[in-house]
Amino acid sequence: MKKIKGLLLKDILQSKSYLFIYIFVYVIFAVVGIFLAISSKSGTEYFNDPNVSEESLAIGLLQSSILSCIFVFCLSPMYAASGITLSFQQDEKWNFDKFAVASGISRKTIVTEKFCFGLLVTLPSFIVSVIVAIVIAIMNTYSLKYLVVLYCLLINIGGLLIHSSVALVFNTFLGSVKGRVWLSIATIFGLLLEGGIFYFYAGVGINNVLYGSLITFGFLLISIGIAIGLYFLSLKAYLNKEF
Amino acid sequence: MSDTILKVENIKKEYKNFILNDVSFELKSGHIYGFVGENGSGKSTTMKAITGLISLNQGKVSAFDKDFKELTSDDREKIGFTLDEVSLPQNLKISLINTILKNAFNHRDEDLFFKYLADFNIDKDKKVVELSKGMKAKLNIVISLCHNASLLILDEPMNGLDPIARDEFCTLLSDFIEENNDRAILISSHIISDLEKICSDFIFIHKGEIILEDSKKNIENQFLKLTLDNEEFNSFGKKKIVRFKKIGQNCDVLIENNEENKTLKGVKPAEAEDILIFLIKGKKYEEN
Numbered sequence: 001m002k003k004i005k006g007l008l009l010k011d012i013l014q015s016k017s018y019l020f021i022y023i024f025v026y027v028i029f030a031v032v033g034i035f036l037a038i039s040s041k042s043g044t045e046y047f048n049d050p051n052v053s054e055e056s057l058a059i060g061l062l063q064s065s066i067l068s069c070i071f072v073f074c075l076s077p078m079y080a081a082s083g084i085t086l087s088f089q090q091d092e093k094w095n096f097d098k099f100a101v102a103s104g105i106s107r108k109t110i111v112t113e114k115f116c117f118g119l120l121v122t123l124p125s126f127i128v129s130v131i132v133a134i135v136i137a138i139m140n141t142y143s144l145k146y147l148v149v150l151y152c153l154l155i156n157i158g159g160l161l162i163h164s165s166v167a168l169v170f171n172t173f174l175g176s177v178k179g180r181v182w183l184s185i186a187t188i189f190g191l192l193l194e195g196g197i198f199y200f201y202a203g204v205g206i207n208n209v210l211y212g213s214l215i216t217f218g219f220l221l222i223s224i225g226i227a228i229g230l231y232f233l234s235l236k237a238y239l240n241k242e243f
Numbered sequence: 244m245s246d247t248i249l250k251v252e253n254i255k256k257e258y259k260n261f262i263l264n265d266v267s268f269e270l271k272s273g274h275i276y277g278f279v280g281e282n283g284s285g286k287s288t289t290m291k292a293i294t295g296l297i298s299l300n301q302g303k304v305s306a307f308d309k310d311f312k313e314l315t316s317d318d319r320e321k322i323g324f325t326l327d328e329v330s331l332p333q334n335l336k337i338s339l340i341n342t343i344l345k346n347a348f349n350h351r352d353e354d355l356f357f358k359y360l361a362d363f364n365i366d367k368d369k370k371v372v373e374l375s376k377g378m379k380a381k382l383n384i385v386i387s388l389c390h391n392a393s394l395l396i397l398d399e400p401m402n403g404l405d406p407i408a409r410d411e412f413c414t415l416l417s418d419f420i421e422e423n424n425d426r427a428i429l430i431s432s433h434i435i436s437d438l439e440k441i442c443s444d445f446i447f448i449h450k451g452e453i454i455l456e457d458s459k460k461n462i463e464n465q466f467l468k469l470t471l472d473n474e475e476f477n478s479f480g481k482k483k484i485v486r487f488k489k490i491g492q493n494c495d496v497l498i499e500n501n502e503e504n505k506t507l508k509g510v511k512p513a514e515a516e517d518i519l520i521f522l523i524k525g526k527k528y529e530e531n
């Protein structure tokens with residue numbers, strides 16, 4: 001545990017020089033998310049049929065806000081996952097990975113630390129999602145709005161787990177240079193998967209608590225399973241890595 | 244515990260264009276071993292094999308009387324390894340690096356680290372990237388010394404150092420062994436003159452194979468050298484020649500150190516560097 005703490009400290013201190021750009025990008029994500037939430041609400045209200053009930057209108061508004069914000073909910077975790085690649089890249093550049101392995105820090109410790117670091121760098125992304133979700137909830141009158149945004153955040157956590165563990169597996173298998181290329185390709189599939197889940201949830205889960213819960217917790221469990229599986233896969237790859 | 248700190252037994256590593264073949268040697272406490280060979284001879288590959296950076300196709304490495312795979316984290320910390328370049332995040336201040344390493348290693352001596360920094364005039368508030376090449380090399384070795392290592396494995400640590408820095412570096416390594424005789428150092432270089440000052444033993448490697456391994460004294464006592472002109476060479480007893488090199492009109496000859504050869508005119512003691520060059524670049528005399 002002590003060694004993991006030391007390595008985490010290194011990765012955090014190393015990332016400090018990129019902190020400004022990270023914060024800037026997340027502020028952009030938050031601003032775009034809030035803007036999309038507000039504009040989709042205004043648009044839906046403008047075109048709304050006066051004969052539709054208030055509850056149905058509220059559900060429609062929530063659906064359109066969430067669908068508009070898929071952009072933020074999905075792209076922000078993808079960006080967060082690039083933090084792991086950056087950390088691998090720096091270790092390779094400065095030969096710290098070789099030094100650590102040769103000096104007695106176990107390969108398992110290194111992979112576990114990167115996994116933890118991956119989760120840590122997704123925190124700002126999650127905070128952006130929370131802000132956007134709160135804005136969506138405040139603007140809406142649907143009786144289950146807080147449950148809906150909570151489920152959206154749980155789906156978002158699932159997405160973060162998938163993105164960060166996929167980044168881990170590509171970096172351990174292929175190194176940071178090749179890993180970055182393959183990660184970009186895999187990210188597109190990740191985006192489609194996560195976006196699809198949001199779309200599915202917004203379509204059938206918002207006004208049906210049972211379906212909503214099944215979709216949300218089903219995806220979350222699958223994400224946790226994928227993350228754990230990819231962690232062990234990364235460990236296997238790193239144990240066999242030749243420096 | 245025996246005085247053998249590290250034992251390398253018949254290790255083999257195959258790459259597409261290179262084979263490290265059947266390499267064996269032992270490092271005993273209280274000794275500094277010079278690991279010498281040309282560029283690409285297999286020095287770094289051997290060191291990587293010893294430190295677990297690469298897997299082996301064959302053979303075994305053991306340290307502190309244990310198989311390498313059975314070493315605990317604490318045992319592994321007793322092996323200090325440095326590459327020819329600083330292997331630390333260069334965008335961080337040295338004081339921050341100390342904080343990181345303090346957390347990452349169990350047996351780190353922080354006071355010793357700052358003492359060495361002061362001795363070498365390394366400013367702890369500087370970033371690694373701001374240090375000169377010589378300072379970086381010193382920092383590299385200081386980092387290895389400060390987690391109470393019993394065995395230092397140094398891969399070309401003196402690359403790019405000026406003569407003053409090399410001298411300081413050699414003193415540092417000698418002091419490391421003198422302070423505690425239970426320690427050993429394996430230091431690689433393709434420049435033997437750097438190592439002759441401090442090494443008690445030499446391991447010569449060529450094309451992935453160990454060609455000579457012995458104490459410096461024994462190696463240098465084994466051979467003599469002399470320079471002959473072509474005429475003298477042609478009339479020289481060919482059976483005496485271990486290796487020879489033709490240079491223009493002259494011929495440098497490596498011969499065995501025995502009573503008969505000692506009396507030859509112009510004979511000189513062969514130093515480790517001469518012997519390595521003869522063994523690698525010299526020719527064997529074949530009568531035909």
